[in-house]
Amino acid sequence: GESVGLHLPTLSVQEGDNSIINCAYSNSASDYFIWYKQESGKGPQFIIDIRSNMDKRQGQRVTVLLNKTVKHLSLQIAATQPGDSAVYFCAENMRSGYSTLTFGKGTMLLVSP
Amino acid sequence: DADVTQTPRNRITKTGKRIMLECSQTKGHDRMYWYRQDPGLGLRLIYYSFDVKDINKGEISDGYSVSRQAQAKFSLSLESAIPNQTALYFCATRRQEGTGELFFGEGSRLTVL
Numbered sequence: 001g002e003s004v005g006l007h008l009p010t011l012s013v014q015e016g017d018n019s020i021i022n023c024a025y026s027n028s029a030s031d032y033f034i035w036y037k038q039e040s041g042k043g044p045q046f047i048i049d050i051r052s053n054m055d056k057r058q059g060q061r062v063t064v065l066l067n068k069t070v071k072h073l074s075l076q077i078a079a080t081q082p083g084d085s086a087v088y089f090c091a092e093n094m095r096s097g098y099s100t101l102t103f104g105k106g107t108m109l110l111v112s113p
Numbered sequence: 114d115a116d117v118t119q120t121p122r123n124r125i126t127k128t129g130k131r132i133m134l135e136c137s138q139t140k141g142h143d144r145m146y147w148y149r150q151d152p153g154l155g156l157r158l159i160y161y162s163f164d165v166k167d168i169n170k171g172e173i174s175d176g177y178s179v180s181r182q183a184q185a186k187f188s189l190s191l192e193s194a195i196p197n198q199t200a201l202y203f204c205a206t207r208r209q210e211g212t213g214e215l216f217f218g219e220g221s222r223l224t225v226l
C-alpha cells in the first residue's frame with residue numbers, strides 16, 4: 001500500500017509466514033519496475049526488478065507480480081525472516097518526465113520471531 | 114569500501130548557512146542522482162546528471178544546486194539552508210536509463226536549525 005501523509009503503512013507478520021507487499025504505480029507508460037529494501041540507517045538496496053512485458057518474476061525467496069491493467073505491483077516474500085524487517089519501496093521507470101526511477105512512499109515490514 | 118560514498122554522513126547547521134554534500138562513486142557509471150527522503154514521503158528526485166556536461170532538475174530542485182566535477186563526483190549544495198530542508202539525502206548512480214537499478218550511498222542526514 002501507499003502511505004498517506006507521514007504514516008507508513010505497516011505489515012506485521014510472524015517469522016516463517018509469507019508476506020505480500022503491494023504498490024500502486026502511477027504511470028501506465030512505465031516500462032520497468034524495481035523493489036528496494038531499506039534497513040534503518042542504510043541506503044535502499046535492490047531486491048528484484050521486472051519489465052513491463054512480464055507478469056511475474058521470481059528470485060530467491062521473492063516474487064514480483066505485475067498487473068498492468070490496474071497498475072499494481074506486489075512483492076511476495078516466502079518464509080519471512082526477522083532480517084526481512086525493513087521499509088520496502090517500489091519504483092517505476094517512467095518513459096517521460098524525468099526519465100528515471102520514481103519511488104512510492106514505502107511500506108514497513110515488521111517480522112516477529 | 115562502498116561503491117557510492119557520501120560525505121558528511123551527518124550534519125547539523127543553522128538557517129542561512131551554505132552546505133555542500135559530496136558524493137563519489139567507483140562504479141564507473143555516467144549517471145548520478147540526488148534524492149531527498151522525508152518520513153512517509155519516500156524518495157524524491159532533486160537533480161540528476163547523465164554525464165559531466167549534463168545537469169537536469171528533478172521534482173524538487175528549488176533551493177538546491179549541483180555540480181558534476183568529474184564522472185565520479187556529484188555534489189549537492191544548499192546555498193542558504195532553511196529548516197524544511199532537514200532530511201536524509203541520498204546520492205545514487207545508474208549504469209543506463211530505462212533499465213537497471215540505482216545504486217545508493219548510505220545517506221547524509223542534514224538538520225537545519
